[in-house]
Amino acid sequence: MNSDTMKIGILGIGGIGGFVGAPLVKKYKDSTTKIIFICRGETKNVIQNKGLVFESKGTKETISPDLVSDNPTEIGILDVLILTSKSYSIKDVLSTYKDCIGPETIIITLQNVVNAKEIIQENLPQAANIMEGCIYVASNVKQPGHIQHVGGPGKIFVGGHENKQLIELLASGGLDITYAENINQILWTKYLFVAPVAGITSAYKITFGQLLKDQNLMYILGNMMMEIQSLASKNNITLTMQDIETSKDLLTKFPFESKSSLQLDFENNNQTEKRFLVDYVIENANKYGIETPFYNDVNEKIKTSCNVY
Structure with a gap:
């Protein structure tokens, strides 16, 4: 992690990616922490042109990240990659964005599985910094570029090698995130x-x-x-x-x-x-x-x- 700048990529701007990304963009806009939405197709086009619409608890707002892209060269090496894509796409996205993952890149998983680390290591053996995690939330795509948080507390737990600096940065960015030594449980x-x-x-x-x-x-x-x-x-x-x-x-x-x-x-x-x-x-x-x-x-x-x- 670079002490001067921080590049956080959120891969997959669906219900979970939008829920995680929206508060981070609000907090760190125009700062040395850069929030990158990694998505493609209609979702990418809508957010690039109009921003991401995020609804939660009766409020609706539009936010625009520092970068919206599906181009690994444009994205560059990330300090943190938060995987919010569906489990079935992990293999493909890791192959597509492997050049964005360096030796120091921290990968945070938020899939609904118990073997995300195993899946990542099978497809990207060089990935050394994996923080398995989960999130308790119901958040859906109303349409591309429009996310609605419909329920659940949004509580995030992550494990792996403890990184207090990163947890504090994400918590300060509006995420309810906790490090857990017993992440498998x-x-x-x-x-x-x-x-x-x-x-x-x-x-x-x-x-x-x-x-x-x-x-x-x-x-x-x-x-x-x-x-x-x-x-x-x-x-x-x-x-x-x-x-x-x-x-x-x-x-x-x-x-x-x-x-x-x-x-x-x-x-x-x-x-x-x-x-x-x-x-x-x-x-x-x-x-x-x-x-x-x-x-x-x-x-x-x-x-x-x-x-x-």
């Missing part, structure tokens, strides 16, 4: 909520509120969480029944009409993270001899209702 605890909820809401095409009101589906959800609990134990992570109850209670913290990002991607005929949120559980549980009848049933329902195989 936190990643699995979030996965305990995200993966089953994504699966069941996609399979049955229901909102969070509708799920909460259906006792039968809540029973299925609880059993899906217990299947993840069994898988976590094989990875030396202990998830308790209280963790499961806390995860189910999280549904009450979101608006009734909230939908999982997996469900929204199915609805919009986009590429989805099913491989990371559904298939990953079934395949890895199978390796350990763990039975997953509830996940299997939801998977079959997704295949039928969403026409995927």
Whole structure:
């Protein structure tokens, strides 16, 4: 990290990238900390010409970062790269922007997975400074260049090699971010909520509120969480029944009409993270001899209702 200037790239200006990027741009505009939005296509064109529209808690504002680009040469070597793109695109984006990642570049992951570091190291072995993380928020793309924060506290946890200077800089920039030594425990605890909820809401095409009101589906959800609990134990992570109850209670913290990002991607005929949120559980549980009848049933329902195989 350069003591005089700081180049922070946010890769993927969707719901999460916009939520993270907006406060940083507001705080560090016209300073030695440069915020770069890395995006392409219509999103890039809209933000370059009109700025990013960000809605949260009844307010709407337009912000313009220091640079909006999909050109690695124009972006240059980054001090920090915050990966907010979907899990399925990590391999491709690392290949595209490998020249923006130097020996000192810190990569922060905010995907809904428990193996982001492994994915990065498989595709970019030279990446030495990886801070795995997660974020608790519901933030969606209303249209390219227009992000709406619909719920969730926006709390970010990151692990890896502790960097107090960076955490303080991001916190001063308006992010609710905390360093956690036990990041794997936190990643699995979030996965305990995200993966089953994504699966069941996609399979049955229901909102969070509708799920909460259906006792039968809540029973299925609880059993899906217990299947993840069994898988976590094989990875030396202990998830308790209280963790499961806390995860189910999280549904009450979101608006009734909230939908999982997996469900929204199915609805919009986009590429989805099913491989990371559904298939990953079934395949890895199978390796350990763990039975997953509830996940299997939801998977079959997704295949039928969403026409995927």
